[in-house]
Amino acid sequence: MDRNQAIGLGLIAVLMLLYSVFFMQDAPKTDPAQKQPTTTKVASAATTPAPVNDSLVTAQRVAQLGEFGTLATGQNRTVTLENQVLRLTLGSKGGALEQVELKDYKTWNQKALLLFDKESSEQVFAFQTNSGRTVRLNDLFFQPSGITNTTVNKLPAKVITFTAQVAPGQTIEQVYTLVDQSYEVGYQLNFRGMQQVVAQKPIVLTWTDRLKRLERDVKQNRAHSTVNYYTAEGDFDKISASATKNETVKLEEPVKWVANKQNFFTAGIIAQNSFETAEMRLEVLPETDTVGIKTLRSTLGIPMQDALANKAHFTYFFGPNDHDILKNVTEGFDRNLELGWGIFAYVNKLLILPAFDFLEDFIGNYGIIIILLVLYIKLILSPLTYKSYISMAKMKVLKPEIDAIKEKYEGDMQKTQAETMQLYSKMGVNPMSGCIPMLLQIPILFAMYNFFPNSIELRQEPFLWAHDLSTYDVFAKLPFTIPFYGSHVSMFTLLMTASTILYTWSNNQVSSVQGPMKFYSYLMPIIFMFVLNSFPAGLSFYYFVSNIVTFGQQALIRRFVDDATIRKNLEDYQAKNKGKEPKGGFQKKIQDAMKAAAEKEAERKKTK
Known part of the structure; x- marks a missing residue:
């Protein structure tokens, strides 16, 4: 997990918390x-x-x-x-x-x-x-x-x-x-x-x-x-x-x-x-x-x-x-x-509900329906998943060069950032490509956040140890109440937390992120464990299965895309575009802005 992906996860967490406060408070089954x-x-x-x-x-x-x-x-x-x-x-x-x-x-x-x-x-x-x-x-x-x-x-x-x-x-x-x-x-x-x-x-x-x-x-x-x-x-x-x-x-x-x-x-x-x-x-x-x-x-x-x-x-x-x-x-x-609100309602109406109703016509077990729903959503999001993984792999491959720039311009943050952006441009790497795919998944994440607590199809439907997928499962009852957690233990929420930590660990194997950001990436699953402990078991189970499927997707990608292949692709891009001016766009604008700021800072130091 690189820095941009960590920022993306952080934004998703903050938005989900805000959304829950402001908008949530407010046999084949037939008709x-x-x-x-x-x-x-x-x-x-x-x-x-x-x-x-x-x-x-x-x-x-x-x-x-x-x-x-x-x-x-x-x-x-x-x-x-x-x-x-x-x-x-x-x-x-x-x-x-x-x-x-x-x-x-x-x-x-x-x-x-x-x-x-x-x-x-x-x-x-x-x-x-x-x-x-x-x-x-x-x-x-x-x-x-x-x-x-x-x-x-x-x-x-x-x-x-x-x-x-x-x-x-x-x-x-x-x-x-x-x-x-x-x-x-x-x-x-x-x-x-x-x-x-x-x-x-x-x-x-x-x-x-x-x-x-x-x-x-x-x-x-x-x-x-x-x-x-x-x-x-x-x-x-x-x-x-x-x-x-x-x-x-x-x-x-x-x-x-x-x-x-x-x-x-x-x-x-x-x-x-x-x-x-x-x-x-x-x-x-x-x-x-x-x-x-x-x-x-x-x-x-x-x-x-x-x-x-x-x-x-x-x-x-x-x-x-x-x-x-x-x-x-x-x-x-x-x-x-x-x-849900706005676009999230349209995602549910146009994407989630039709698939859910279709699966209901053929399958009577709602746990299996949720698993198939995950596969359906993951298939739709697979291009974003692939792009996000490739972005992390590119950042990891470029880590030696990035570390060399940091060492060369130690203490000069603006120069370091400008040189880093120049390296990205030269190698054909977009530093935002790891963050953007994750942010594009927010509508589906929030759609599910509304779908499961309000889906009457899941009401009083059992699965495994859960007696009702429309509310939280009680795997163990605590003799006391933990603040922000509750007085019960939801096993589906624990499984979701464990799978998220596993998924984060897997990402960190191909990530260049270090220090506090790595700690932060492991902290987020713990926060979600508290948030989702009293949410419907169907939602926690969906997130658990989703993590496992994503983990499998990344393992499959690793079999065909390794660091050597990534490095070769970057070098080929560098050779092909050697001597050419970087194309316009958001990345070039950032690069130009950083360069101008660095020059201005250098002039300011000379006048002192």
Whole structure:
């Protein structure tokens, strides 16, 4: 490893640390929709007795609701609507969602995975009447229709309607539509014949969601949970997931969708038109709370005119953060999957995900998929790997000449640098060629840094001693906590560290670097061991395999390119270009600048 490569590694390390702080804080497997039978199951309606209320409380509620008072009493009847991937529980009180279960997934402790339930989630629709009253749909009792079969975009679907009749010719309808094999739930809110009753003010939807722990790593679960939103103008934004105190964002502009996003799952609502206004709030829970993650609250304004004109159409999404699923929901919805910032997201979308999905179609073991993914990436990067190795070999071959220059001009740094650059130019060596190939690999390194912590495909997938490749492996539990390291030992991280040290040692065999820089090159793997100990096992395993493959690549190159061959090539270049002026370019500019600085320094010394 020469000086430029060491600088390159140092830059990569610093950038990865900064990136983690500023951007991370913020059988063949088929689509989950194909795992269940193709028939849609519908559970029969169940009746839940209403709580016993004395006549005074009931009378007060009826009086408060005015013309809606006849809808204030009744019994809550629950209806289950399900397809192959979702199971919805709807209640006649409020005509509202009570529970949403993802049938293909389990929580970290193998319980049913509920993205919405009555204990932790609530949606309240409220509107104002011309008489000045505020009415909540949740306080009204609706009549559920029978579940009917229909088709949506030529796909089988089930529909259920909840109706509340305010007066003859005046009804409120809530219609839920569930298509086969889909994580999307259609929702319509219709105010029929209500023009003379309701005020022309927005219907306010308040969605409060106290996120429950779904993953084994509570810290990671919390660090990837936030509110995302997308405006009607096409701008994506979010509340920072790394917020340490409660934060609120208030928008007066139209909003297309809002999503409560977690590590691997998202619950969101998308407007067919838009929400008039939106206010999103993130409330931080104490770190000692190992059950709750965060409390998310969104307050959305629905145009009353949309409800009166049968245009208040929405789509709920309750599902996994799978790119192939999210990208087909609506514009920008795939941003709920964290694939990185800027160019790193494009590397994941265009390079990593297609290869990963292709391998999934043929291989069921995700450890093997990661190994093949490494080979795929290394094949792409092999020209850079070759160029980097040749650069190190050239620097090693020229070390005797460089040492002679240092000895000749000892104490005169500018002259030493100028003569060294002249030697490089004469021998056809670019000193930056060892650094640049490594820097060009940064987009892929960072893409992987985002891919593995957010890849739902790896969730709860075991490999060797790791029970879940989407989180860290615990090879040994420590009875104490080491600062910046943790209270567990990740074997994949140790293997990655050992392989990186081996790779560094191998590089140093062909490197001219000496002194502190050599020590620094061995220090970097230790730093990464602390950084990655609590990162997903899949990421550490990827880096481990990558190091081994790179080590093998270099061993293969050594069999065909030795020091004698390098020396001959350099001498041939020198003989061919003897007497010629060096070509222009970055290297010549540096050489000219150094020469000018040396001449200026010499003149300054003469004038003393």
